[in-house]
Amino acid sequence: MPVKPRRRRLARRALGAAAVGTLAWVTATTGVPGGAPQHSGPTTALVADGAPGSAVEDFSYPQADKILAEKNIVLKRGDGHITLADCVGGTGLLEIMAREKTDKICFKVVGDSGWLTLEIPAVYAIRGNDYTTAVDMTVGTEEKSFDITKNAWTPVGEAADTEGREHMLVEIRSSK
Structure with missing residues (x-):
């Protein structure tokens, strides 16, 4: 046979x-x-x-302790497709504005999709890129999700909250 x-x-x-x-x-x-x-x-x-x-991949963010010490940003876990980036260096980045930061915080997205869990307090605006992006934020024990407009600034957190409460950014999800 x-x-x-x-x-x-x-x-x-x-x-x-x-x-x-x-x-x-x-x-x-x-x-x-x-x-x-x-x-x-x-x-x-x-x-x-x-x-x-x-x-065994545990999806922990590489050098998270160093980033926390230098930039006071908690990066927890992700699939490697959303990474912290230098805002000066480029276009096509996700840009995040937080009340407690004097500069923008930027992330580069690569591949077809990506996710990242993190903690950035007092986030009030996010500028999208060419990806479809959604973020999860917490205020107290309440969790809220926001869809980010492509290539434009989207008010999130306290800027979108009727009570003006401070929100913490806890997750970013992007896809093409």
Whole structure:
């Protein structure tokens, strides 16, 4: 009985993955592909009968502690598609105005969609970019969502609240 095309593809993928794993093992243990050992330092160990180890992504924002210390902005978690950016450097950024900050806070959005959880108090306006963007904000125990107008300033938080209460920005979601 002939092998079906789907099984052939799966077999080719398995063989390709085995070849890549072997090359990675040779490189890790010798220093160069196909070369002799370069040093007598620590060796690598096989995991679970030769299967590769796994990496677990917790979506924590990289260098969040440094950003908190330098800029007093709490960045918690995200998918990496919305990142803090220098406002001076460009166009197409999400721009955030907060009463407690003298300068705008900017974020760059890349890819088809992105999300970021954070804490910025007293946010009152956000300028959108080419993405469809929504933000979640809290005031006390109440949570409010705002749709951000593309490429224009949108009043949010206390600027959109009839009581003028201070709101904290807690999440940004963007998509194309």
